[in-house]
Amino acid sequence: LTDLAGATVMLSELRGQVVVVNFWASWCKPCKRELMRLDQWNRELDGRPARIVAVSIDSDREKAARFIQDKGLALPVFHDGPSGLAAVLDLPSLPCTVVLDAWGRVVRVRGGGDDDTVRELRHTVEALLENRPASVRAGEVSG
Amino acid sequence: MIGSLRALAPALLATALLAGCASVKAYQREHLADPIMSFDADTREAARELHWLEAREGSTGGAGIAGGGCACN
Numbered sequence: 066l067t068d069l070a071g072a073t074v075m076l077s078e079l080r081g082q083v084v085v086v087n088f089w090a091s092w093c094k095p096c097k098r099e100l101m102r103l104d105q106w107n108r109e110l111d112g113r114p115a116r117i118v119a120v121s122i123d124s125d126r127e128k129a130a131r132f133i134q135d136k137g138l139a140l141p142v143f144h145d146g147p148s149g150l151a152a153v154l155d156l157p158s159l160p161c162t163v164v165l166d167a168w169g170r171v172v173r174v175r176g177g178g179d180d181d182t183v184r185e186l187r188h189t190v191e192a193l194l195e196n197r198p199a200s201v202r203a204g205e206v207s208g
Numbered sequence: 209m210i211g212s213l214r215a216l217a218p219a220l221l222a223t224a225l226l227a228g229c230a231s232v233k234a235y236q237r238e239h240l241a242d243p244i245m246s247f248d249a250d251t252r253e254a255a256r257e258l259h260w261l262e263a264r265e266g267s268t269g270g271a272g273i274a275g276g277g278c279a280c281n
Contacts, residue, residue, distance in 0.1 A: 092241040122235050151235035159234040
């Protein structure tokens with residue numbers, strides 16, 4: 066992945082933390098609404114071993130950067146384009162969020178961007194942080 | 209020979225037309241979500257009109273397609 070400045074970043078650098086990877090695009094209105102919620106949640110996670118990262122699948126990195134700058138979002142945002150991870154994972158919907166545990170294993174894939182989605186994602190992450198088994202099967206796609 | 213070609217023509221035409229059909233994944237809909245893909249001549253004006261209509265009627269939805277083609281609804 067590349068960050069919005071163009072520098073290459075490896076997701077594996079976040080190993081050891083619960084990572085929520087949100088796929089979004091500047092042309093997807095529900096994605097943008099969800100991103101605002103995730104940004105707020107990411108601020109709340111400060112100091113805990115969990116991170117939320119957003120991956121833009123816009124073809125044009127500038128469009129993603131403009132939105133992030135306009136809204137003053139603080140969560141880490143990367144750019145990957147429509148033919149990168151999105152195609153490899155064959156995302157079932159957009160927005161789509163993947164929760165990885167501390168070992169980098171996919172625990173949950175959740176489509177949608179409404180309040181219920183974020184609530185469920187929070188539940189999953191809290192369960193992982195407390196070392197409780199998440200209430201969903203690994204790799205389950207819902208939403 | 210010509211008769212059999214005539215009989216085949218509709219099938220060949222249908223094959224040629226349907227060959228262009230393909231499902232579009234959610235993450236491939238950037239161009240479809242572009243306002244320019246709307247049927248309205250002036251998409252911004254149409255959006256303003258819809259907003260005004262929704263405010264007047266106290267309801268939203270039910271107009272046009274859902275969302276921006278991102279398959280999120």
